[in-house]
Amino acid sequence: MYEIYYAGGIKYIKEVTTFTLPPLVNELEKDGKTIVILASENKLYAIVSLKDPIKETSKYSLDLFKKDGIEIIMATGDNENVASIIAKEVGIDKFRSSCLPLDKKELIDELHNQNKKVLMIGDGINDAVSLAISDVSIAVDSSIDISKNTSDIVLVESNLLAAYNAYYLSKKTVNNIKMNLFWAFFYNIIAIPLAAGAFYYSLGIKLSPMLGALCMSLSSICVCLNALRLRKIKFKEMNKMKLEFYVDDMMCMHCVNRIKEALSIKGVNEINIDLDSKLVSIETDLKKEYIFKLIKKAKYKVREK
Numbered sequence: 232m233y234e235i236y237y238a239g240g241i242k243y244i245k246e247v248t249t250f251t252l253p254p255l256v257n258e259l260e261k262d263g264k265t266i267v268i269l270a271s272e273n274k275l276y277a278i279v280s281l282k283d284p285i286k287e288t289s290k291y292s293l294d295l296f297k298k299d300g301i302e303i304i305m306a307t308g309d310n311e312n313v314a315s316i317i318a319k320e321v322g323i324d325k326f327r328s329s330c331l332p333l334d335k336k337e338l339i340d341e342l343h344n345q346n347k348k349v350l351m352i353g354d355g356i357n358d359a360v361s362l363a364i365s366d367v368s369i370a371v372d373s374s375i376d377i378s379k380n381t382s383d384i385v386l387v388e389s390n391l392l393a394a395y396n397a398y399y400l401s402k403k404t405v406n407n408i409k410m411n412l413f414w415a416f417f418y419n420i421i422a423i424p425l426a427a428g429a430f431y432y433s434l435g436i437k438l439s440p441m442l443g444a445l446c447m448s449l450s451s452i453c454v455c456l457n458a459l460r461l462r463k464i465k466f467k468e469m470n471k472m473k474l475e476f477y478v479d480d481m482m483c484m485h486c487v488n489r490i491k492e493a494l495s496i497k498g499v500n501e502i503n504i505d506l507d508s509k510l511v512s513i514e515t516d517l518k519k520e521y522i523f524k525l526i527k528k529a530k531y532k533v534r535e536k
Contacts, residue, residue: 240268370382389497
């Protein structure tokens with residue numbers, strides 16, 4: 232005898248099981264959490280709730296994209312309730328929820344049919360098809376080879392600000408290329424007829440071969456120097472927030488180590504803890520509320536400075 236177990240989202244579990252899910256599932260969904268359920272056909276075994284912390288840089292980056300006139304659309308596999316909460320927190324007006332890979336592809340096809348250019352940012356295998364058919368695609372901190380292979384740009388850090396800076400650099404580079412082409416054509420339209428002697432009989436102007444070669448070299452130098460200006464581009468940065476708070480029930484080095492362990496996540500830097508004053512100081516781009524939740528999860532009380 233054997234028993235079949237199912238693991239998946241709420242929609243899938245409802246399709247393959249016969250029992251009624253407890254009210255806790257709806258409560259977790261309302262809190263903006265993604266739910267994964269482990270069950271057999273007639274028995275519930277486990278409910279796992281997941282919620283990614285939203286970085287302060289995410290909203291800042293999306294605002295930068297908006298200022299450049301780019302329309303933001305979020306396509307996610309999360310349910311509508313979770314998607315709406317995330318969209319509200321980061322300032323996205325348009326979103327599509329419960330998206331399968333083909334749903335994301337259809338969204339991009341719709342935008343192409345409206346003669347729009349699409350920049351797709353994704354990080355998983357579910358985004359591979361969409362990344363492949365987008366006009367420009369960026370894979371963010373992806374360990375999935377198929378995402379890397381179908382993307383034009385691969386970022387080494389999971390940060391939307393890095394995605395904006397990649398867009399910003401490419402925009403400046405294209406402008407630089409256009410500028411070089413304009414001056415190259417303008418320069419050659421005048422210099423080539425002059426070097427060929429076109430104005431010699433009418434105006435008595437001529438250009439010796441040695442001077443012509445010098446002018447051509449100067450043209451190449453000017454183009455190179457103009458391109459090197461890209462090295463001086465100042466990328467957008469968001470200063471990490473310095474957060475200070477008290478943990479009054481921190482009594483010993485064991486407590487200090489537990490708090491450091493709780494705060495040792497991506498987005499938190501320079502953890503400084505003074506046991507005597509109970510003061511904890513960190514640099515982070517995560518929200519204060521999320522940091523406080525981590526401390527409370529470690530069974531300590533937080534008091535704002």
